[in-house]
Amino acid sequence: MLDFKLAPQESDAHEKAGERIYDLIVIGGGPAGLTAAIYACRARLDTLVLAGALPGGQPANTDMVENYPGFPQGVTGADLAQLFQDQAERFGARIELDNVMSVDFSSRPFSVSTYGVTYKGRTVIVATGANPRRLGVPGEDKFYGRGVSACATCDGFFYQDRTVVVVGGGDSAIAEGLFLTKFAREVIVIHRRDELRATKIFQEQAFANPKMRFVWDTVVEEILGDETVTGVRVRNVKTGAESVIETDGVFIYVGMEPATEIFAGQLELNEQGYVIADRRQRTNIPGVFAAGDVQDPYYRQIVIAAGTGAVAAMEVEKFLAEQE
Ligand code: NAP
Numbered sequence: 001m002l003d004f005k006l007a008p009q010e011s012d013a014h015e016k017a018g019e020r021i022y023d024l025i026v027i028g029g030g031p032a033g034l035t036a037a038i039y040a041c042r043a044r045l046d047t048l049v050l051a052g053a054l055p056g057g058q059p060a061n062t063d064m065v066e067n068y069p070g071f072p073q074g075v076t077g078a079d080l081a082q083l084f085q086d087q088a089e090r091f092g093a094r095i096e097l098d099n100v101m102s103v104d105f106s107s108r109p110f111s112v113s114t115y116g117v118t119y120k121g122r123t124v125i126v127a128t129g130a131n132p133r134r135l136g137v138p139g140e141d142k143f144y145g146r147g148v149s150a151c152a153t154c155d156g157f158f159y160q161d162r163t164v165v166v167v168g169g170g171d172s173a174i175a176e177g178l179f180l181t182k183f184a185r186e187v188i189v190i191h192r193r194d195e196l197r198a199t200k201i202f203q204e205q206a207f208a209n210p211k212m213r214f215v216w217d218t219v220v221e222e223i224l225g226d227e228t229v230t231g232v233r234v235r236n237v238k239t240g241a242e243s244v245i246e247t248d249g250v251f252i253y254v255g256m257e258p259a260t261e262i263f264a265g266q267l268e269l270n271e272q273g274y275v276i277a278d279r280r281q282r283t284n285i286p287g288v289f290a291a292g293d294v295q296d297p298y299y300r301q302i303v304i305a306a307g308t309g310a311v312a313a314m315e316v317e318k319f320l321a322e323q324e
Pocket of ligand 1: 169255
């Protein structure tokens with residue numbers, strides 16, 4: 001569990017009265033948002049991070065991160081998220097555990113509202129990241145949190161010596177499937193094609209792991225169960241044959257969807273819903289920048305999210321200097 005401290009409340013009265021105006025409001029507490037905060041605070045910008053109710057971004061739900069430079073032995077996702085936060089706070093970022101419900105970018109200072117408070121910022125960095133995509137099959141909603149999950153690090157422990165299914169063939173499916181082998185008796189990866197999308201090093205580890213089994217060319221049509229999950233009904237996409245695979249749990253890793261609902265109609269989004277930002281992380285609205293997975297349909301790596309967060313903060317500094 002990340003140790004996010006509650007921010008001091010002394011300025012809330014000013015906020016409620018609409019008097020306090022931050023130089024920068026960062027929406028999102030993952031690697032992009034917290035890196036932006038580190039850079040902004042070091043530039044002596046008065047910075048508020050609205051980190052959401054479950055802060056830390058995707059790393060907080062990741063077992064081990066082995067490709068973030070500076071950690072030759074790897075680092076747990078939770079530790080890395082905590083280190084980002086510690087560093088941002090060390091330079092003076094105010095981090096609030098609050099979900100943003102709406103924004104108003106129609107005039108400056110911009111308004112960013114949570115349930116209780118409307119914050120004002122001269123600039124905003126949108127770093128809301130992406131959420132796990134759902135399969136959209138019968139049984140998925142019914143059993144979500146009761147046998148269906150998108151977080152092996154949260155729920156894997158409950159499957160000691162059980163059988164679990166992992167759906168997907170990307171880095172998340174294979175990395176988290178490997179993590180699940182620490183608990184489960186068998187991890188069955190169901191993938192819609194006959195080759196994995198995941199990085200080769202993950203593939204090598206997965207194929208060498210005796211607990212991992214692969215079901216190729218197959219999609220999940222329904223999640224079955226009574227009180228909890230008992231199986232999945234699957235269809236082979238080449239033969240059309242249907243069958244049932246018995247399992248105690250289903251972990252779904254079929255990609256991510258950008259968290260951009262609250263920006264629709266204000267920020268330009270592409271057809272997949274990602275914020276459109278240029279190489280300087282500028283959006284269509286001057287003073288509003290975007291960083292991390294919310295604007296990255298391609299790479300979606302922690303190191304790149306952090307990099308774009310740094311760029312966005314440096315651009316904020318430049319933007320504010322030009323305004324003055
Ligand atoms: P992803 O790379 O988009 O992979 C999604 C997987 O789900 C693909 O194998 C895809 O199949 C499958 N899929 C998509 N829709 C499906 C559906 N409706 N039914 C069945 N299968 C479906 O997503 P991800 O694995 O979550 O990774 C997201 C990003 O994070 C990637 O850029 C990844 O590299 C990065 N990541 C990196 C690491 C790391 O340590 N380097 C770890 C985790 C994630 P197809 O292959 O047929 O398209």
